[in-house]
Amino acid sequence: MSAQELPLANNQRRGRPREFDRTNALECAMRQFWQHGYETLSMADLTTCLGINPPSLYAAFGSKQAFFLEAIDHYLATRGAYVYAVPSDQSSPRAMLAQLLQRAAEAFSDAAYPAGCFVLSSIATTYDSHEIEQAIVDRCQQRMSKINELVELGVQTGELPATTNADELAQFFICVLQGMSLQARLGASTNQLQAIVANALQLWPQTMRLR
Amino acid sequence: MSAQELPLANNQRRGRPREFDRTNALECAMRQFWQHGYETLSMADLTTCLGINPPSLYAAFGSKQAFFLEAIDHYLATRGAYVYAVPSDQSSPRAMLAQLLQRAAEAFSDAAYPAGCFVLSSIATTYDSHEIEQAIVDRCQQRMSKINELVELGVQTGELPATTNADELAQFFICVLQGMSLQARLGASTNQLQAIVANALQLWPQTMRLR
Known part of the structure; x- marks a missing residue:
């Protein structure tokens, strides 16, 4: 589809009053916070990037904290959902883990977005409140717990030996x-990340024979 | 040794004029930047923490950028050296890699310091100049290249099969x-990090028999 054929965004639609588009604003804020970090990005940077004035921004999203957390949740509902949503189909637990890691390899190195995972990148920075730090950690642990579930399921279904330390393998x-x-933030390519995934998955061999 | 018996730091020594102690200042700045990140910490925070006035700080270290990079190099020469300096003794390449990873497990979770590696934590944040970002990436890659050398040495000495993709295994x-x-910044304990190391080292078995 050429640029000319792209559908107009809500706030550009002719015949409609130009109004503040929350989703567009969240998408833009997500990319900015993801690229630059919570502390680095000021509300002034955001109003410039969104092309609106500070009162409109505060009216729509409240504080910088609240806006950031909404941007994180927008990520988890869109791009992050693609990576972390494990299909509840009939695949084996190992196949589901492999898919999660391979999607991450692809998404983390996709040039159409800032590198890496927005939530994981947000952990290394510090925050002006314990509340926001805790919210990030909670959201991170919630997504990572999927990996614990898959490894536990692997043990339950006999894909992994009953003697497996599921907690430790999941943590790995x-x-x-x-x-x-x-690695993605340091410039690793999709192929390089896929090779890491392939190596990691050797700890859960596809044709593991149980003794 | 009790607190009373601790030797006085240079700038507390009786009979000596109280003067600005560069090493103490770097140690303090290292811990502050490590904990809070480059962007979050202001020069005002640093002068408060060091108990000196801004002109003295600028006279001693130049810009915030220069001070940060000196703090990074102070880390790499002290705490970081403990983790990343691989002994050039007669150990096998695998034993040296195991030591590097085990020291990292211990050091990253040591409550006496901020969690994780100062250089690695500094990658996730962004910087006010490309120069400083590049300096961090260079220092990181320099340390990580030790791991490449050890894996290559493992292949050369026959500890790893000649068919090993050394680049990919090192990257893993x-x-x-x-x-x-x-993980350490998220609160992982030394034991939890050691379990991760033990799992990762399974890809380089101690008693690997070559076909």
Whole structure:
């Protein structure tokens, strides 16, 4: 589709009063916070980027904190959902983990977005309140707990030996996923991240034979 | 040794004029930047923490950028050296990699310091200049290249099969190390990080038999 054929965004639609588009604003704020970090980005930067005045911004989103958390949740509902939503189909737990990690390899290195995972990148920075830090950690742990569930399911279904330390193996895969986000920010390509995934998955062999 | 017996720091020594102690200042700045990040910490925060006035701080260290990079290099020469300096003894390449990762597990979760690796934590934040960002990335890659050397040495000495993709295996271990830094910032204990190391090292078995 050429640029000319792109549908107009809500706030550009002819015959409609030009009004503040929350979703567009959240998408823009998500990309800005993701790229620059919570502390670095000022509300002044955001109003410039969104092309609206500070009173409109505060009226629509409240504080910088509230806007940031809404941007995080917008990420988790859109781009992040693509990575972290594990299909509840008939795949094996290992296949579902492989899909999650491979999607992360692809998404974290996609040039159409800032590198890495927005939530994981947000952990390394500090915050002006304990509340926001806790909200980030909670959201991170909620997504990472999917990996715990998949490894536990692997043990339950016999794909992994009953003697597997499921907590430790899950923590290992979570560590790899988190390292991948940092690697992507350092410029790793999709192929390089996929090779990391392939190596990590050797700890859960596809044709594991149980003794 | 009790607190009373602790030797006085240079700037507290009786009979000596009280003067600005660069090393103490760097140690303090290192901990502050490490904990709070480059962007979050202001020069005003630093002068308060160091108990000196801004002109003295600028006279001693130049810009905030220069001070930050000196704090990074102070870390790499002290705490970071403990983690990243691989012994050039007669150990096997695998034993040296294991030591590097185990020291990281211990150091990243040591409550006496901010969590994780100062250099790795500094990657996720953005900077007011490309110059400083590049300096961080260079220092990071310099340390990580030790892991490449160890894996290559493993292949050369026959500890790893000649068919090993050394680049990919090294990148995997680097990813795990970087994930460990983030895990530590999320509160992982030494034991939890050691379990991650033990899992990762399974990709380089101690008693690997070559076909």
